[in-house]
Amino acid sequence: MSLGAGSRGEEAGAEPGGSAGLLDAGLLEILACPDCRSPVAQDGTWLVCQDQRCAKRYPIREGIPVMLVEEAVDPRQA
Ligand SMILES: [Zn+2]
Numbered sequence: 561m562s563l564g565a566g567s568r569g570e571e572a573g574a575e576p577g578g579s580a581g582l583l584d585a586g587l588l589e590i591l592a593c594p595d596c597r598s599p600v601a602q603d604g605t606w607l608v609c610q611d612q613r614c615a616k617r618y619p620i621r622e623g624i625p626v627m628l629v630e631e632a633v634d635p636r637q638a
Contacts, residue, residue, distance in 0.1 A: 581623060582602060583607075583620070583623075583625065587625075588600070588601070588602060588607075591607065591625060591627060593609035593610075593611065593614060593618075593627075594627050595609070595614055595616055595629050596609065596611045596613075596614040598611035600627075602620070603617070605619065605620045606618065606619060606620065606633075607619075607620060607625050607627070615635050615636075616629070616633065616634050616635075617632060617633040617635065618631060618632050618633075619631060619633075
């Protein structure tokens with residue numbers, strides 16, 4: 561009696577630590593840092609200003625980017 565490889569489950573759809581869902585690429589393209597007008601890139605549930613001197617992080621809440629300077633996290637002030 562050989563158990564062999566046993567039963568292989570179906571591929572799990574869930575990813576560990578699952579991403580919060582990527583924003584639409586077209587949406588990302590039109591978004592810009594409201595402080596310095598630089599493009600932003602998604603980092604999990606944050607949008608990060610690509611300007612090295614600014615580098616503010618804007619939260620994405622329930623899939624909605626909050627592009628407000630008042631809501632941004634400034635890494636230099638944290
Ligand atoms: Zn910026």
